Amino acid sequence: MEHQFWHNKWEQKQIGFHLPHSHPLLEKYWLSQTAGHKPGHATVLVPLCGKSIDLLWLRQQKFNVQGVELSAIAASDFFSEQQLTPTITTKKDFSHYSVDQLEIMVGDFFKLSETNTYSLIYDRAALIALPQKMQKNYIDKLYQITAPGSNILLITLDYDTQNDTIIGPPFSTSPQQVEQLFANNWQVKQLERADVLQQEGKFRKKGAQWVYETAWLIQRK
Numbered sequence: 001m002e003h004q005f006w007h008n009k010w011e012q013k014q015i016g017f018h019l020p021h022s023h024p025l026l027e028k029y030w031l032s033q034t035a036g037h038k039p040g041h042a043t044v045l046v047p048l049c050g051k052s053i054d055l056l057w058l059r060q061q062k063f064n065v066q067g068v069e070l071s072a073i074a075a076s077d078f079f080s081e082q083q084l085t086p087t088i089t090t091k092k093d094f095s096h097y098s099v100d101q102l103e104i105m106v107g108d109f110f111k112l113s114e115t116n117t118y119s120l121i122y123d124r125a126a127l128i129a130l131p132q133k134m135q136k137n138y139i140d141k142l143y144q145i146t147a148p149g150s151n152i153l154l155i156t157l158d159y160d161t162q163n164d165t166i167i168g169p170p171f172s173t174s175p176q177q178v179e180q181l182f183a184n185n186w187q188v189k190q191l192e193r194a195d196v197l198q199q200e201g202k203f204r205k206k207g208a209q210w211v212y213e214t215a216w217l218i219q220r221k
């Protein structure tokens with residue numbers, strides 16, 4: 001997706017993806033499957049984080065949280081809505097908005113230069129925000145920045161693409177696609193798959209017959 005597409009979405013407040021609460025699948029699987037074995041204060045990276053309340057939930061569980069987000073509007077809205085005052089510093093490709101244990105790096109995720117650094121990643125609506133031709137680059141970038149043994153909690157959506165009135169994002173990403181994307185270098189475990197058509201008004205209105213949400217534990221070999 002062009003960067004301008006997302007900047008326009010934030011400027012025009014077209015952020016239907018934003019949830020006013022933390023994600024139930026994060027609450028269900030983060031400690032039980034993904035990060036429960038990690039010592040307190042491990043760092044979790046949240047790619048394409050928007051102004052997600054999940055950042056706060058993760059911090060409440062005593063993780064250091066680093067989000068990456070293209071839009072400075074998203075970052076400033078996050079901190080002002082949470083009544084937090086960040087310090088802002090700019091280094092190279094990113095502006096860092098930070099308060100205790102929580103930082104949003106404003107810039108392009110694909111410009112992260114770290115290697116073998118992160119051991120915990122939370123992805124809700126990040127992989128699926130990208131069109132198929134960018135998804136492979138996204139997985140390559142995850143591979144670059146994570147260390148062997150890293151865990152990712154990934155939440156994907158796939159839907160009835162017969163109905164071509166639905167144009168992503170989110171881009172329908174089927175279990176087969178997830179398995180193919182992570183086929184090399186990763187172990188893939190499906191944690192849960194459920195029909196969420198009833199909760200997804202946007203899809204229902206457009207005539208979708210089904211929408212599935214799937215939670216995954218992805219482990220880097």
Ligand SMILES: C[S@@+](CC[C@H](N)C(=O)[O-])C[C@H]1O[C@@H](n2cnc3c(N)ncnc32)[C@H](O)[C@@H]1O
Pocket residue numbers: 006007017018019047048049050051052068069070071074107108109110124125126129169
């Ligand atoms: C579908 S939203 C999901 C936001 C968040 N994960 C959530 O659950 O609310 C995708 C977000 O990714 C951001 N984004 C898109 N491309 C990006 C990039 N290359 N680097 C960093 N952020 C990006 C957009 O601005 C948008 O806020």
